[in-house]
Amino acid sequence: MSAAATAVTAAAPRQGALATLRRGLRTMPEFRRGLPATFALALVATAGRVVVPIAVQQVIDRGLLAPGGPDLGLVRTLVLVCAVVVLVTGVAVYRMNVRLFRTTETALAGLRSRAFRHVHDLSVLHQQGERRGSLVSRVTSDVDQLSTFMQWGGVIGVVSLGQLVVATVVMSVYSWQLTLLVIACFVPLAVAVRWFARRLQVAYGIVRERVGDVLAAVSESVVGASTVRAYGIRERTAARLDRAIGRHYRAQVDAQKVTAAVFVSGELVAALANAAVVVVGVLLGLAGEVSAGTLVAFLFLVTLFVAPVQTATEVLNEGQNAVAGFRRVLDVLDTEPDVRDPAATGAARELPPGPLGVRLEHVTFRYAPGARAALDDVDLALAPERSYAVVGETGSGKTTFAKLVTRLMDPTGGRVLLGSDRAGWVPLTEVAFASLRHRVGMVPQDGFLFDATVADNVRYGRPDLTDEQVAAAFEELGLGDWVRGLADGVATSVGQRGESMSAGERQLVAIARAHVAAPDLLVLDEATSAVDPATERRLTHALERLTEGRTTLTIAHRLSTAERADEVLVVDAGRVVQRGTHGELVDVVGPYARLHASWRRSSAGTPDRVG
Numbered sequence: 001m002s003a004a005a006t007a008v009t010a011a012a013p014r015q016g017a018l019a020t021l022r023r024g025l026r027t028m029p030e031f032r033r034g035l036p037a038t039f040a041l042a043l044v045a046t047a048g049r050v051v052v053p054i055a056v057q058q059v060i061d062r063g064l065l066a067p068g069g070p071d072l073g074l075v076r077t078l079v080l081v082c083a084v085v086v087l088v089t090g091v092a093v094y095r096m097n098v099r100l101f102r103t104t105e106t107a108l109a110g111l112r113s114r115a116f117r118h119v120h121d122l123s124v125l126h127q128q129g130e131r132r133g134s135l136v137s138r139v140t141s142d143v144d145q146l147s148t149f150m151q152w153g154g155v156i157g158v159v160s161l162g163q164l165v166v167a168t169v170v171m172s173v174y175s176w177q178l179t180l181l182v183i184a185c186f187v188p189l190a191v192a193v194r195w196f197a198r199r200l201q202v203a204y205g206i207v208r209e210r211v212g213d214v215l216a217a218v219s220e221s222v223v224g225a226s227t228v229r230a231y232g233i234r235e236r237t238a239a240r241l242d243r244a245i246g247r248h249y250r251a252q253v254d255a256q257k258v259t260a261a262v263f264v265s266g267e268l269v270a271a272l273a274n275a276a277v278v279v280v281g282v283l284l285g286l287a288g289e290v291s292a293g294t295l296v297a298f299l300f301l302v303t304l305f306v307a308p309v310q311t312a313t314e315v316l317n318e319g320q321n322a323v324a325g326f327r328r329v330l331d332v333l334d335t336e337p338d339v340r341d342p343a344a345t346g347a348a349r350e351l352p353p354g355p356l357g358v359r360l361e362h363v364t365f366r367y368a369p370g371a372r373a374a375l376d377d378v379d380l381a382l383a384p385e386r387s388y389a390v391v392g393e394t395g396s397g398k399t400t401f402a403k404l405v406t407r408l409m410d411p412t413g414g415r416v417l418l419g420s421d422r423a424g425w426v427p428l429t430e431v432a433f434a435s436l437r438h439r440v441g442m443v444p445q446d447g448f449l450f451d452a453t454v455a456d457n458v459r460y461g462r463p464d465l466t467d468e469q470v471a472a473a474f475e476e477l478g479l480g481d482w483v484r485g486l487a488d489g490v491a492t493s494v495g496q497r498g499e500s501m502s503a504g505e506r507q508l509v510a511i512a513r514a515h516v517a518a519p520d521l522l523v524l525d526e527a528t529s530a531v532d533p534a535t536e537r538r539l540t541h542a543l544e545r546l547t548e549g550r551t552t553l554t555i556a557h558r559l560s561t562a563e564r565a566d567e568v569l570v571v572d573a574g575r576v577v578q579r580g581t582h583g584e585l586v587d588v589v590g591p592y593a594r595l596h597a598s599w600r601r602s603s604a605g606t607p608d609r610v611g
């Protein structure tokens with residue numbers, strides 16, 4: 001599959017609801033494992049429910065109204081049997097629920113973790129193509145949506161169906177006339193339930209949409225809190241949020257009205273069926289067709305009819321939710337990772353030992369089929385242990401170049417190789433991820449930090465390092481005084497996404513992280529943000545130490561970086577148009593001289609940005 005971004009939703013062909021449910025359940029072997037035993041318990045629970053009406057009939061007809069006077073011994077035995085059956089049913093229902101919760105949670109945890117790993121396997125580009133919030137919701141709330149159905153809907157649905165069948169069988173054994181009567185009463189309800197189910201689907205569809213609106217409004221106002229405050233638009237933002245909450249409230253109430261209507265209809269039909277059974281039953285009794293016990297048993301059996309028909313609406317509704325949830329989760333799992341670890345196929349190679357150079361052979365990259373090439377037929381070689389500065393106008397393709405060299409994406413044409421003439425070259429697509437991540441390091445522009453201590457962030461790629469070793473690494477980079485000046489030294493917490501640190505400080509931590517990882521090839525995306533002169537000096541010094549003796553590819557935004565580099569590569573509209581030292585290029589008429597001149601013009605404002 002090409003590296004071009006394809007939305008996750010486009011990956012799988014649409015399947016029918018049942019096929020989706022079946023396929024979804026197949027992806028959760030943990031769920032199917034305990035299912036037969038759970039169904040056996042469900043069967044016991046169902047059977048237990050019809051034992052009581054049968055016993056009542058027996059107590060009345062053969063115990064209390066026995067031809068030779070009341071048979072109290074039989075009544076006692078039947079009451080005892082009933083008590084045991086009720087107890088066993090209770091235990092079975094309890095065990096069934098516990099088993100169901102356990103297997104469902106195990107299965108969902110497995111699914112969540114598989115889906116999460118899969119999202120990680122998708123390329124960076126793909127993760128950007130899909131809105132991140134949406135990917136997160138697929139692994140969290142969409143999976144949660146399945147849980148109600150699996151814990152409750154599926155098995156309760158089957159139990160209810162079983163209850164209906166068993167109740168019908170028992171009733172028809174007692175009296176086919178009364179059975180037909182009860183069914184006749186419930187047919188309109190069954191039809192109404194289908195109608196209600198459609199209305200519920202629409203109503204809850206609107207509720208889910210409104211929930212999304214509320215979440216979007218809340219997250220936007222929280223993320224943009226400073227902008228909201230700065231422009232004094234608090235009232236407007238709050239009003240927008242209130243409107244979203246109000247719409248959600250109305251949608252929720254509308255949906256609940258439909259649910260309430262379903263239950264009321266159930267109650268009405270049950271009352272109607274009871275009344276009909278009493279009237280017709282008494283008439284049949286007078287004609288000698290049914291006994292008093294049968295009539296009372298029927299009243300019990302009618303109640304067994306109501307619950308399943310009512311639950312059917314909810315089961316249908318939950319089933320529809322689950323199908324929607326499964327679709328969204330399966331879409332993620334069905335998406336083939338476009339940057340695959342060759343180790344998964346067993347054909348992976350290690351990078352050759354020693355210093356690493358880079359070779360690009362006719363490399364082309366398009367972000368989408370038919371889009372303009374972000375890199376266009378680039379053919380070049382970078383020697384090991386030298387430093388290169390990649391410069392160019394904004395949007396010229398510098399970041400794309402860096403992402404292809406670190407295999408965050410694969411080229412749509414041509415290939416990238418790492419190695420050296422001495423030790424040999426290996427195409428990046430054949431290099432095991434473990435070897436690649438071990439030998440190739442990247443310091444991204446934003447210097448993302450995890451919510452942990454400075455030391456934890458530094459040893460991300462080297463978990464074996466102690467705090468002392470991390471502190472020593474800062475010393476080696478000339479950052480000892482800075483780290484000692486932090487509240488708790490290397491044990492200082494950086495806050496969520498590193499928010500307790502300034503942009504420059506985050507870069508220092510990111511540099512230390514790259515330093516302890518000690519890669520042979522280092523790709524640096526130079527930060528564009530201006531930092532204070534003291535941090536700037538620290539950064540420059542630390543970067544010098546970090547890049548010493550390593551092949552370094554820097555996406556340079558500062559002229560000083562370009563000046564210091566062994567060679568400058570000038571990228572323009574996806575092509576490398578100039579190459580040489582700063583001294584060689586600066587006096588030649590061309591893009592570099594233009595960039596340089598524009599830097600000179602703006603040098604009064606920003607220190608030394610070149611691209």
Ligand SMILES: Nc1ncnc2c1ncn2[C@@H]1O[C@H](COP(=O)(O)OP(=O)(O)OP(=O)(O)O)[C@@H](O)[C@H]1O
Pocket residue numbers: 125128367368374392393394395396397398399400401611
């Ligand atoms: N995720 C993306 N999807 C689609 N097009 C993209 C994507 N990222 C970059 N591009 C396009 O590819 C081209 C090269 O972008 P790239 O990010 O490599 O430029 P750059 O030289 O690094 O720019 P800057 O200096 O602003 O970071 C640009 O035209 C950009 O619009």
